[in-house]
Amino acid sequence: MTVLTHRLTVRHAAGSYPVVVTPDDLAGLGPLTRELLGVRRIALVTDENVARFHLEAAEHALRGAGHSVEVLVLPPGEANKTPASLEHLWLSMASLGFDRGAVVCALGGGIVGDVAGLCAATWHRGVDLVQVPTTLLAQVASSVGGKTAVNLGGTKNVIGAFHPPRLVYASLATLTTLPVRELRAGLGEVVKHAVIGRPELLSQLEAEAEELVGARPQTLAPLVAACIEVKRDIVERDEREAGPRQVLNFGHTFGHAIETVTNHALLHGEAVAVGMVAACRLAEALGLSTPHVRTAIVSALRACELPHDDRAYWTQAVLNAILRDKKVRGGQVQFVIAADLGHVATTPIDLDVLHRFFVKPPASTEPESTYDAVRSDP
Ligand SMILES: NC(=O)c1ccc[n+]([C@@H]2O[C@H](COP(=O)([O-])OP(=O)(O)OC[C@H]3O[C@@H](n4cnc5c(N)ncnc54)[C@H](O)[C@@H]3O)[C@@H](O)[C@H]2O)c1
Numbered sequence: 237m238t239v240l241t242h243r244l245t246v247r248h249a250a251g252s253y254p255v256v257v258t259p260d261d262l263a264g265l266g267p268l269t270r271e272l273l274g275v276r277r278i279a280l281v282t283d284e285n286v287a288r289f290h291l292e293a294a295e296h297a298l299r300g301a302g303h304s305v306e307v308l309v310l311p312p313g314e315a316n317k318t319p320a321s322l323e324h325l326w327l328s329m330a331s332l333g334f335d336r337g338a339v340v341c342a343l344g345g346g347i348v349g350d351v352a353g354l355c356a357a358t359w360h361r362g363v364d365l366v367q368v369p370t371t372l373l374a375q376v377a378s379s380v381g382g383k384t385a386v387n388l389g390g391t392k393n394v395i396g397a398f399h400p401p402r403l404v405y406a407s408l409a410t411l412t413t414l415p416v417r418e419l420r421a422g423l424g425e426v427v428k429h430a431v432i433g434r435p436e437l438l439s440q441l442e443a444e445a446e447e448l449v450g451a452r453p454q455t456l457a458p459l460v461a462a463c464i465e466v467k468r469d470i471v472e473r474d475e476r477e478a479g480p481r482q483v484l485n486f487g488h489t490f491g492h493a494i495e496t497v498t499n500h501a502l503l504h505g506e507a508v509a510v511g512m513v514a515a516c517r518l519a520e521a522l523g524l525s526t527p528h529v530r531t532a533i534v535s536a537l538r539a540c541e542l543p544h545d546d547r548a549y550w551t552q553a554v555l556n557a558i559l560r561d562k563k564v565r566g567g568q569v570q571f572v573i574a575a576d577l578g579h580v581a582t583t584p585i586d587l588d589v590l591h592r593f594f595v596k597p598p599a600s601t602e603p604e605s606t607y608d609a610v611r612s613d614p
């Protein structure tokens with residue numbers, strides 16, 4: 237089967253950038269960066285794991301196009317998505333004499349992308365950023381849309397900036413070295429995009445997930461491109477998350493809280509998987525959704541061998557983490573819920589209702605339970 241390169245354009249307030257989804261390796265990165273940015277001095281940021289597999293090829297591609305390249309390697313993992321890592325990048329760039337003409341190139345998963353992205357957003361008040369996502373999650377979700385961040389204490393992404401890249405270069409060939417658990421976690425975000433804007437992908441995932449995970453990752457190209465299209469269509473309408481973009485947080489309110497409470501025992505995509513199920517259960521109990529939405533999501537998650545049982549997570553600790561993460565306004569918290577497949581929206585939920593659920597989790601086996609019934613629950 238011939239897998240073609242997909243090219244998309246994402247527009248934003250200050251311009252636009254291409255997103256290239258290619259079955260090929262990193263060789264094409266050099267000519268593309270040169271074409272878009274000219275010959276430049278590049279801070280190539282990666283983590284130790286990605287460096288082992290893909291740094292040489294990335295350096296070779298960039299140097300081959302005439303760029304000068306300095307390599308900055310971060311320790312891997314969410315525990316390192318911190319202000320300390322950001323400061324390390326700043327200090328390294330200062331000692332290497334990078335100025336406002338610097339280009340930051342993020343070679344890695346969502347963590348490298350978010351930290352290096354925030355470095356690019358802040359270095360001399362903002363320099364060019366190239367995203368080279370090497371996890372499925374980063375290719376379908378984090379590399380597109382311009383959000384960058386680090387965590388602070390126990391709270392995810394609390395220090396951040398919107399800083400669109402100049403180029404996203406997603407080489408599916410880099411996924412061949414990705415641990416299979418990470419590949420599956422990326423499918424969690426694929427399911428999310430499907431629920432938001434491409435429900436037909438859910439049945440495709442249900443039927444083909446095993447094959448997709450087992451086959452060469454290059455075969456994921458159409459799926460990755462479809463997810464990026466869903467995200468593109470949303471971020472173009474709402475670059476700064478004033479409204480519509482919030483739907484991309486489907487599953488993330490619970491998901492972030494679960495990540496925090498379990499101390500990242502669950503990967504981001506796994507936590508989002510469980511978070512989507514929890515959000516569905518909540519919506520059903522409020523009479524805002526029906527069980528078939530949750531069933532369709534659970535079937536796809538099961539086929540992807542992702543966690544999908546939320547019942548252990550209706551705890552006070554998870555609620556506390558949600559409330560730390562979310563602004564409470566007028567006694568209400570905004571939640572993203574799927575009223576139906578392809579119909580995801582934010583809705584305010586009363587804090588006292590939420591409190592009650594975390595004392596007595598919603599029994600979604602009783603879909604007929606209504607908002608009022610829940611409110612009168614002791
Ligand atoms: N900015 C956004 O819009 C956005 C959206 C979704 C998620 N995120 C963030 O993304 C992060 C999660 O990203 P992730 O799942 O990519 O995690 P990650 O960056 O930690 O990568 C997962 C693991 O795989 C390793 N790895 C990466 N690419 C590899 C490869 N090709 N071969 C072998 N190993 C490889 C990494 O070193 C790491 O150990 C979270 O912090 C989340 O908050 C951001």
Ligand SMILES: [Zn+2]
Pocket residue numbers: 377425488504508
């Ligand atoms: Zn996410």
